[in-house]
Amino acid sequence: MTSELTDPLQETDPQVRAALDDERARQESTLGMIASENHVSEAVLEAQGSVLTNKYAEGYPGSRYYGGCEYADEVERLAIERATELWGAEHVNVQPHSGTQANMAVYFAALDPGDRILSLNLTHGGHLSHGHHVNFSGQLYEVEQYDVDPDSGYIDYEGLRRMTEEFEPDVIVSGFSAYPREVDFERVQAAADDVGAFHLADIAHITGLVAAGVHASPVGVADFVTGSTHKTVRAGRGGIIMTEEEHADAVDTAVFPGGQGGPLMHNVAGKAVGFKEALQPAFVDYAEQVVSNAKTLAGVLRERGFSLVSGGTDTHLVLVDLRDSHPALTGADAEAALDEVGVVVNKNTVPGETRSPFVTSGVRIGTPGITTRGFGESETERLAELVADVLDAPDDEATIDRVGEEVDALCADYPVYGGA
Numbered sequence: 208m209t210s211e212l213t214d215p216l217q218e219t220d221p222q223v224r225a226a227l228d229d230e231r232a233r234q235e236s237t238l239g240m241i242a243s244e245n246h247v248s249e250a251v252l253e254a255q256g257s258v259l260t261n262k263y264a265e266g267y268p269g270s271r272y273y274g275g276c277e278y279a280d281e282v283e284r285l286a287i288e289r290a291t292e293l294w295g296a297e298h299v300n301v302q303p304h305s306g307t308q309a310n311m312a313v314y315f316a317a318l319d320p321g322d323r324i325l326s327l328n329l330t331h332g333g334h335l336s337h338g339h340h341v342n343f344s345g346q347l348y349e350v351e352q353y354d355v356d357p358d359s360g361y362i363d364y365e366g367l368r369r370m371t372e373e374f375e376p377d378v379i380v381s382g383f384s385a386y387p388r389e390v391d392f393e394r395v396q397a398a399a400d401d402v403g404a405f406h407l408a409d410i411a412h413i414t415g416l417v418a419a420g421v422h423a424s425p426v427g428v429a430d431f432v433t434g435s436t437h438k439t440v441r442a443g444r445g446g447i448i449m450t451e452e453e454h455a456d457a458v459d460t461a462v463f464p465g466g467q468g469g470p471l472m473h474n475v476a477g478k479a480v481g482f483k484e485a486l487q488p489a490f491v492d493y494a495e496q497v498v499s500n501a502k503t504l505a506g507v508l509r510e511r512g513f514s515l516v517s518g519g520t521d522t523h524l525v526l527v528d529l530r531d532s533h534p535a536l537t538g539a540d541a542e543a544a545l546d547e548v549g550v551v552v553n554k555n556t557v558p559g560e561t562r563s564p565f566v567t568s569g570v571r572i573g574t575p576g577i578t579t580r581g582f583g584e585s586e587t588e589r590l591a592e593l594v595a596d597v598l599d600a601p602d603d604e605a606t607i608d609r610v611g612e613e614v615d616a617l618c619a620d621y622p623v624y625g626g627a
């Protein structure tokens with residue numbers, strides 16, 4: 208064995224060690240409120256940083272193209288069993304490298320190039336992999352998009368149904384990356400049934416809320432359910448597909464060999480560990496708190512005069528539309544001002560957006576990360592007031608300094624891992 212194999216990172220590559228230490232310190236010393244992010248447990252980190260990163264395991268448990276897969280099999284079987292229990296699906300594939308790869312596999316399983324996808328407009332809360340022209344999904348397939356109702360901010364289910372009848376899609380995609388309200392999967396399914404289309408429910412953002420029963424589940428309703436595993440469900444990084452037995456072979460073949468090579472087995476291990484955590488009763492309390500904190504955040508922002516898309520939230524995120532209350536403040540400005548005080552969010556397009564995606568008129572703010580840190584309603588209420596203070600006076604140094612100090616104190620009182 209060469210010494211390079213066992214020497215600590217600090218000795219072999221101090222530059223990367225320093226960047227990792229700095230990132231850990233950044234996560235400890237700021238409040239991560241990007242709605243798609245969370246903090247996984249040290250146990251999940253340990254599994255992801257394990258020797259399974261060395262292993263190739265093309266194929267599925269019990270049927271691999273390489274030798275030495277007995278422990279890879281064990282880990283993947285555990286991930287599948289736990290996911291099956293968590294979401295109640297008939298068939299689960301835990302190999303997609305990401306939520307987008309999961310969507311790709313479903314398209315490959317259900318569609319031919321040139322087939323039709325009906326999905327929510329990206330600027331109304333959809334996702335690139337739902338048919339945007341810069342993504343493979345918009346290049347391989349014919350795409351039409353439905354909108355949220357411009358007045359209510361809720362999905363326009365009637366419009367969706369009308370478009371379904373006119374466009375006759377092969378698949379309707381429900382599930383979004385910036386939609387704050389509960390999705391009525393049954394209604395989307397009814398539209399799909401009208402024209403014999405498949406229904407793909409992409410629950411990337413709400414996997415944890417669905418697992419905990421605080422958001423309606425599309426499992427058993429939609430033909431295909433995809434998700435990310437590192438967002439609200441707080442497991443190892445990657446994607447997941449759930450489907451009925453009749454689509455199991457098509458989905459598995461579409462993942463491997465259709466769209467991917469060797470699964471990232473260290474990430475599959477992280478998924479298995481996180482799914483076990485999510486099966487514990489405490490996870491339901493966590494998911495309920497995520498939603499309750501998001502509602503608290505929404506309530507304070509509303510009282511402070513901000514417009515929220517749909518007026519509030521049923522989930523883990525709020526989408527602030529700055530155009531009414533702060534017309535001169537762009538989403539990019541808001542993101543930068545909040546970054547200065549240690550609150551990390553992302554600028555986001557809003558329905559009817561006229562600015563570029565690099566500028567935007569909105570900010571998306573999520574509560575999964577702060578809830579993992581232990582924030583309840585009172586801490587979230589205080590934080591929401593601080594966010595409003597900054598957005599009201601983004602150029603006022605005294606405000607920035609004061610809020611920055613309060614955010615520092617909140618971070619110290621609610622560490623992520625501690626000891627950074």
Ligand code: DSN
Nearest residue numbers: 242243306334384385
């Ligand atoms: N990047 C994720 C999000 O922020 O919603 C989705 O891919």
